[in-house]
Amino acid sequence: MSRRAILAIGLLTLPLTACLTPTRDYHGYVADEAQPRDMTPDVDTRSTVLAKLGSPSTKSVFDDKTWVYMSDVQSRIAFFKPKITNRSVTAIRFGDDDKVDEVLEYSADDGEVVNYAARETPTRGRELGLWEQIFGTVGGVRLPNSDERTPGNPTGR
Template identity: 45%
Template sequence: MTRHAAHLPRIGAALAAVALVAAGVSACSPITSYSGFQAIDSDPKDVKIGTDTKSTVRAKLGSPSVQSTFDPNVWFYVNQIKERVAFQRPRVTARNVTAIAFNKDTELVETVNVYTLKDGKVIAFNNRETPTRGREMTVLEQLLGSVGRGGLLPQDDEGVPGSRPGDRR
């Protein structure tokens, strides 16, 4: 065996290890997803207070992501970025909410507020349920529950609305 042939298994093992590390590193790179309003031609921050109206804002930015439930003169443009690594839960890395308020009478822009992920508040939801006590029946009560109600015997449905005379189903 030549000197070079003895090193081939070591080189092959080293290349396999490098390929394995490269595959592991690429598997750990995050998958980024963008959702919501995407500013392409103009940015919501470019809306001018006192100059722009509902129609010019709609022409610049398009329809809002959401309109306020209680005041149709407040529009929201929302976008967020999520990253997910391998099999972990997605994590929101950025969120922007631009709130544009219009004057009720003139429809001119009154305020433009931009809220980020740092402005949000974490709300702890309570997943517990309030137990309601209903009638709990035992297995024996469930099995014998229809005895005595005539469920096993054929019933005479004549005279009942919707039944035909002589019809036995």
């Protein structure tokens, strides 16, 4: 193979290498200085956790005693579906005295797949076909007549 052919093939395949480079997306809580797992039980309080970590990603639904800090890193190659390369969920539970009781850490391995119900709620009314959807409003537009206007009405109707 000649040098020109090798050079041409190399120049043609060079732009394709950019598609094979994975891109990373960071979602959720990104720690600046302190990590959620560094909170010390019976030492840190609600106010010190808020000062060190900032607002939580979410709070517990039924009471305000658990704060959750969530983050994940997704990697995507070209147009393929992104894959989660790292997931971190840290739950901080507070006691009645507003001190940290425990710090729980979860990873992607601790997650469970939840199956959603595929049921659909039927809607009332008739289903329109393609031609009814396209031409259904033809002739249905009402044009204002001089008969419909009411004298003295500020809207003109």
